[in-house]
Amino acid sequence: MVSQESASRQIAMVLDLNKCIGCQTCTIACKKLWNKDTGTNYAYWNNVETLPGTGYPRDWTKIGGRTEQGEVKAGRIPNLDDEYGRAWNFNHEEVRKGSGKGEGKPWLRPDKAPAWGANWDEDRGAGDYPQDNHYFYLPRLCNHCTHPACLDACPRSAIEKRLEDGIVLVDQDRCHGYRFCVEACPYKKVYFDTERQVTTKCIFCLPRVEEGVAPACARQCPGRLRFVGYLDDEKGPIWKLVNGFKVALPLHPEFGLGPNVFYVPPMSPRKLDEKGRPTGEPRIPTDYLVRLFGEDVRDSLATLEDERAKRRRGETSELMDLLIAYDWNENFALGPRAREVL
Numbered sequence: 559m560v561s562q563e564s565a566s567r568q569i570a571m572v573l574d575l576n577k578c579i580g581c582q583t584c585t586i587a588c589k590k591l592w593n594k595d596t597g598t599n600y601a602y603w604n605n606v607e608t609l610p611g612t613g614y615p616r617d618w619t620k621i622g623g624r625t626e627q628g629e630v631k632a633g634r635i636p637n638l639d640d641e642y643g644r645a646w647n648f649n650h651e652e653v654r655k656g657s658g659k660g661e662g663k664p665w666l667r668p669d670k671a672p673a674w675g676a677n678w679d680e681d682r683g684a685g686d687y688p689q690d691n692h693y694f695y696l697p698r699l700c701n702h703c704t705h706p707a708c709l710d711a712c713p714r715s716a717i718e719k720r721l722e723d724g725i726v727l728v729d730q731d732r733c734h735g736y737r738f739c740v741e742a743c744p745y746k747k748v749y750f751d752t753e754r755q756v757t758t759k760c761i762f763c764l765p766r767v768e769e770g771v772a773p774a775c776a777r778q779c780p781g782r783l784r785f786v787g788y789l790d791d792e793k794g795p796i797w798k799l800v801n802g803f804k805v806a807l808p809l810h811p812e813f814g815l816g817p818n819v820f821y822v823p824p825m826s827p828r829k830l831d832e833k834g835r836p837t838g839e840p841r842i843p844t845d846y847l848v849r850l851f852g853e854d855v856r857d858s859l860a861t862l863e864d865e866r867a868k869r870r871r872g873e874t875s876e877l878m879d880l881l882i883a884y885d886w887n888e889n890f891a892l893g894p895r896a897r898e899v900l
């Protein structure tokens with residue numbers, strides 16, 4: 559196994575969940591650039607799910623997989639129909655041949671009543687209006703883990719963690735399509751190409767990163783909430799947010815894989831009591847965030863509250879300035895070409 563201990567550097571991403579508007583621009587940027595094959599119609603290397611919610615694939619946290627003390631704990635492969643959700647077919651031909659005049663023109667509609675699909679529960683959230691209704695968006699991609707379960711599970715040694723930047727890649731010439739990696743990844747971020755019979759996953763936009771250009775999902779994000787750089791770069795935003803201010807946290811650290819995608823947790827307004835007065839409790843229950851990001855989320859939220867209060871008092875806050883991204887150049891510590899569009 560090639561792990562980060564032997565990789566000389568680790569590239570990483572931080573996403574500030576307080577700024578994601580759920581527009582899916584990142585999802586489409588990735589899909590259009592890398593992942594248009596028919597056999598992966600259903601697959602999103604980057605997806606954005608609404609939480610609380612079921613996610614994509616549905617209830618992925620319950621499907622399992624991981625490595626424990628060197629032992630691969632296989633989960634299972636999500637099914638296409640009601641966990642990933644097949645792409646819907648529309649009556650394009652019928653509409654195209656329609657008269658286009660008056661009542662005879664057919665409407666564009668799915669060929670059968672949809673019962674499930676990615677983002678089925680988008681914007682539904684939890685709680686009761688107006689007391690404590692809430693939701694937030696969680697963009698997800700492969701975590702390019704320090705201890706990748708996908709790599710450990712592959713009997714063909716077809717998955718590599720690159721020494722120079724820690725990016726985890728599938729060698730599709732070696733892959734025989736056994737799908738042990740799909741079973742093993744607890745984040746369910748490896749996908750099977752049903753036509754080519756090999757697995758595919760996020761490549762951290764390797765050809766762009768090698769040119770010092772930011773990954774497409776980060777570059778195209780209108781919320782400017784994604785930061786990209788190397789974990790050991792103490793002047794860069796990743797080190798500052800993860801190790802300096804300690805506000806950016808891995809998702810499900812209890813899986814034990816050492817994810818290298820980190821999240822600034824969502825702050826929320828206060829719950830209201832029955833008379834509509836704000837209480838001391840946040841709308842997004844802190845216990846729920848602990849289940850996502852671990853106990854460290856309490857300190858992260860406290861730091862965010864403190865720094866925001868400083869700005870409200872008219873004081874300076876390096877953390878808030880960094881997260882607001884006044885200067886977007888600072889989001890990408892990859893060199894002078896980082897913001898180019900390729």
Ligand code: SF4
Nearest residue numbers: 700701703707708743
């Ligand atoms: Fe592998 Fe899954 Fe980790 Fe990505 S998130 S490196 S696919 S185990």
Ligand code: SF4
Nearest residue numbers: 588760762763773775
């Ligand atoms: Fe897709 Fe690149 Fe983002 Fe990975 S880093 S999810 S390949 S756009």
Ligand code: SF4
Nearest residue numbers: 578581582584779781
């Ligand atoms: Fe969120 Fe940015 Fe993706 Fe839009 S492009 S869904 S704001 S991460």
